[in-house]
Amino acid sequence: MGTKGEGNRQRIIDAADNLFYRRGYNQTSFQDISDATGIPRGNFYYYFKTKDEILDAVVCSRITELTVMLNQCESETDDARERLLLFSNMLEYKSDDVLQSGCPIGSLSTELAKDDTELQEISRQAFVLLRDWVKQQFKVLGLENADDLAMDLLAKMQGVTVMACAFKDADFIRRSHQEIKDWINAKTLN
């Protein structure tokens, strides 16, 4: 029992995840999610009481995916510096999506900052995860200001994303990614 239901629940989350990224949270309607999944609108309320709850589930899903991605970075190398370089690769790896829709986490946070405060707090959880992980890598490398460096790295990546998306400039992503890798090396190589 419940297997079919949980399958549908996940399909709703996956479709919403994609639509929230490509069109934005406020611009995504239940009809859009219904069209993408084939599941009728009214059925959503069996799984989620409100649209906010779908957002919450989407952010949880993203956090799970990010955790998997960060674990892969950790399993690929024991060197925290190399882990940070792998993490920064995401920028160029997701280049096409970034140019079209920006950063899934950054753009959601920016959008929800203009709505109710509670909604932005939900979206912030994903940033907290990344910030803590990056901080931990700098910490392992013996750097005192690990949290500041974590904020700096995330800010660099967000800034590149915003400008590259605004100007649809893939070359800027490539060039900036290289500069970010140089910065990571400069900070962590002694």
Add this chain to the structure above:
Amino acid sequence: MGTKGEGNRQRIIDAADNLFYRRGYNQTSFQDISDATGIPRGNFYYYFKTKDEILDAVVCSRITELTVMLNQCESETDDARERLLLFSNMLEYKSDDVLQSGCPIGSLSTELAKDDTELQEISRQAFVLLRDWVKQQFKVLGLENADDLAMDLLAKMQGVTVMACAFKDADFIRRSHQEIKDWINAKTLN
């Protein structure tokens, strides 16, 4: 003739400008603008045929304001390096607004990237103005890669804005602003 009308037109633009920034373009309704101005909804269509036209007028208005601000930077000093430093001050000067709603230009561009392509092109005009002006300052200082440096500076400011807004962190703005000023000096002082 027309004087009262143009006054109302500007009041609509100013209210829309503020609301587009604080709530976002898509989340701002004609009713919101009506409430803010006291001008009835239906009246808007005398001045603008569509909501898109209001957006266009708002972006034009912002470009005018930015031009004034950039002219002030130019009139304050003949040194392009100092002009860039003055420009970067905007980040800290508008700190409260940035924490609450992000960057008016960056957040609008990010939002409209998820709508129709034409809308984002409208919002991009403001970024083009800033990019060209910053580029010109670097150029005057004899730097070869002036356009790259302009993109780098804008990306830095956008990144700081996104992260500071996400974490509501005024200290991060202050610290990052100092680092940006150091970067400008490092690039332009020989």
Add this chain to the structure above:
DNA sequence: GTCTATATGTAGATAGAC
């Protein structure tokens, strides 16, 4: 669990009186 029908509100846009 699934789906249809519908309630209720509000969006952008229009028509036409004044």
Add this chain to the structure above:
DNA sequence: GTCTATCTACATATAGAC
């Protein structure tokens, strides 16, 4: 130029049959 009334579409959400 100004304002009211209204159109059509679509939003979130609910009720209840199956």
